Amino acid sequence: MTLPAAPLSVSASTERWPVNGSFVISRGAKTHVDVVICTVSDGTHQGVGEATPIYYEGETAEGCLAAIEGFASAYSKFDRLTLLDHMPRGAARNALDCALWDLECRQHDQPLWRHACLPEPGPLVTAFTISLGDPAQMEADARAAADTHSLLKLKLSGSDDHERVAAVHRGAPEARLIVDANESWNDLDIAAEATTLAQWGVELIEQPVSAGRDDLLAGIRSPIPLCADESCHTSADIPALAPYYQAVNIKLDKAGGLTESIGIADAAEQAGLELMVGCMLSTSLAIRPAFALAQRARWADLDGPLLLAQDRPDAMQFAGGKVMIRT
Numbered sequence: 001m002t003l004p005a006a007p008l009s010v011s012a013s014t015e016r017w018p019v020n021g022s023f024v025i026s027r028g029a030k031t032h033v034d035v036v037i038c039t040v041s042d043g044t045h046q047g048v049g050e051a052t053p054i055y056y057e058g059e060t061a062e063g064c065l066a067a068i069e070g071f072a073s074a075y076s077k078f079d080r081l082t083l084l085d086h087m088p089r090g091a092a093r094n095a096l097d098c099a100l101w102d103l104e105c106r107q108h109d110q111p112l113w114r115h116a117c118l119p120e121p122g123p124l125v126t127a128f129t130i131s132l133g134d135p136a137q138m139e140a141d142a143r144a145a146a147d148t149h150s151l152l153k154l155k156l157s158g159s160d161d162h163e164r165v166a167a168v169h170r171g172a173p174e175a176r177l178i179v180d181a182n183e184s185w186n187d188l189d190i191a192a193e194a195t196t197l198a199q200w201g202v203e204l205i206e207q208p209v210s211a212g213r214d215d216l217l218a219g220i221r222s223p224i225p226l227c228a229d230e231s232c233h234t235s236a237d238i239p240a241l242a243p244y245y246q247a248v249n250i251k252l253d254k255a256g257g258l259t260e261s262i263g264i265a266d267a268a269e270q271a272g273l274e275l276m277v278g279c280m281l282s283t284s285l286a287i288r289p290a291f292a293l294a295q296r297a298r299w300a301d302l303d304g305p306l307l308l309a310q311d312r313p314d315a316m317q318f319a320g321g322k323v324m325i326r327t
Contacts, residue, residue: 008040008042009040009041010039010068010071011038011039012065012068012095013037014035014062015034015035015037016034017281017309019308019309020306020308033052033282033308034053035286036050036053036061036065036091036092037050037095037285038068038095038098038099040096040099040102042103042107045103045106045107046106047098048099049095049096049097049098049101049102049285049286050095051064051094051282052279052304053253054253054254054280056230057090063092064090064095067088067090068092068095071096083097083100083256084256084260087256089234090253093257094256096257097252097256097260098258098286098289101258101259112292113292116258118293118295119295119296120295121295121324121325123324124294124295125150125321125322126300126323127151127152127153127299127300127301127303128148129153129303129307130142130152130155132155132157132164135163135164138154138164138167139168139171140171142169142171143171143172146171146172146175148321149175149321151176151177151178151299152168152176152178153178153179153301154179154180156181156182158184158188161193162196166200169200176201177201177202177203178203178204178206179197180207180229181205181207181208182206182207183207183208183230185208186213186216190209190216190217191222194222195223202224203224203225204227204247205222205224207227207230208226210230211231214231214240217245218243220244225246226244227274227276229249229251231245232250232254233255234255234256234260234263235260235264238271242271246273246274247276247299248264248268249277249278250264250268250275250276250278250293251278251279251280252279252290252293253279253286258289258290258292258293265293274297274299275297276300277290277293277297277302278301279303283304283305283311283315284311284314284315284316285312287302287316291323303323305318314326
């Protein structure tokens with residue numbers, strides 16, 4: 001990456017998108033999501049990126065907007081390497097980084113997968129999230145989703161989790177299952193929890209312990225792969241996580257863009273870890289670069305737009321439990 005020959009103009013704004021009903025996890029419920037839209041132009045071409053502030057890390061749409069505007073005022077000429085060197089990871093950098101990738105693709109008249117040296121994209125099975133609720137509600141939600149979605153992701157809380165997973169399995173006995181503990185199993189016997197969940201076909205457990213307390217997993221023999229989510233932010237985290245996990249969940253908002261996310265994927269694969277590519281609540285604009293990277297992953301969790309009341313007019317196509325580029 002080299003500095004652009006001419007200054008780039010940057011504009012950014014925020015948008016609010018209602019959730020379809022509510023999205024419930026152990027940290028609380030959301031009825032809408034605020035996203036940041038960033039546009040970068042070289043005067044001839046322009047690229048656009050979308051990012052969702054990581055609310056559990058204290059990010060806000062307004063704060064991300066200020067960070068983008070502050071960076072743009074400090075650097076008139078910049079590229080993706082400049083972002084990595086001079087802007088902290090997070091949603092603001094993600095919006096700028098993805099806008100730069102989009103700009104470069106338009107400058108070179110190339111699709112993103114080719115420009116980023118990623119596999120040629122095909123339809124991907126994506127997980128569909130079953131929000132945290134009482135077992136009966138989660139069973140009903142799973143039953144309703146099972147006609148369309150073959151891979152379900154359950155939000156758990158560390159309490160009554162066995163009942164919730166059993167209920168979802170009753171509601172969707174043929175579905176593949178992933179569970180997201182959302183850092184709630186610090187005080188539980190994780191090997192015993194995993195052994196119990198294995199009877200219902202659970203194939204992945206996300207973030208069983210709090211970020212920063214990954215050593216609680218030392219010596220644990222789990223029959224189900226454990227996946228780092230909140231503990232995994234950048235490629236520099238991989239060496240410390242590899243002894244405790246078998247997979248990592250890459251989210252562009254956490255990593256601060258597709259550039260760093262590709263670095264995480266490279267480091268994880270070198271360490272022998274499986275890949276999952278996930279998302280925050282978002283529209284299809286944010287899913288496109290994640291979809292390109294997810295072609296390298298064993299699991300894709302790119303249902304953010306499906307959880308909204310509506311998506312953008314030029315949305316990704318979701319059909320039959322898969323996500324694909326609309327043609």
